[in-house]
């Protein structure tokens with residue numbers, strides 16, 4: 001179901017006239033690099049990405065400002081996606097705890113910290129390039145594109161700034177995704193489909 005919606009979302013962007021080929025090629029390149037590495041490093045990369053998506057999802061559901069101006073259907077898709085990401089946020093981490101149970105705490109931490117820094121750097125670089133590429137297709141380029149992107153991601157609504165604390169928590173000793181139980185956000189967003197409980201941004 002999850003993959004189906006990912007494919008459908010990309011198809012919709014394609015139908016709207018966006019060229020997604022460079023974005024997709026970059027994802028394939030990154031995946032190819034990771035696949036050459038040791039399975040434990042692969043697992044750590046998955047775990048790091050899942051932490052990322054979980055804290056992004058948390059922030060997305062918590063703060064309706066992030067979807068300000070989105071049309072209803074797209075907003076629903078993003079909220080549904082965020083629910084899914086929170087629901088499975090502990091799976092990769094539990095797999096990691098099991099797969100690395102023979103390693104020392106220091107070794108485990110070193111691998112996961114290194115991989116997280118690497119994944120974060122790639123994530124920020126790739127997503128920024130992707131954003132600038134999509135803005136270019138909308139005719140927004142140069143300084144204006146950079147300014148808008150940095151303002152949106154770091155200042156207002158400032159998704160990256162707002163997830164900074166949760167991102168850092170990953171490096172703390174004894175970290176586990178479910179130490180931060182945010183299931184209440186799931187039920188709050190789910191109930192939105194019936195009773196519009198989740199606060200909605202005013203139509204732009």
Ligand SMILES: [Fe+2]
Nearest residue numbers: 002006081085
């Ligand atoms: Fe997803």
Ligand SMILES: [Fe+2]
Nearest residue numbers: 050053085088
């Ligand atoms: Fe996920």
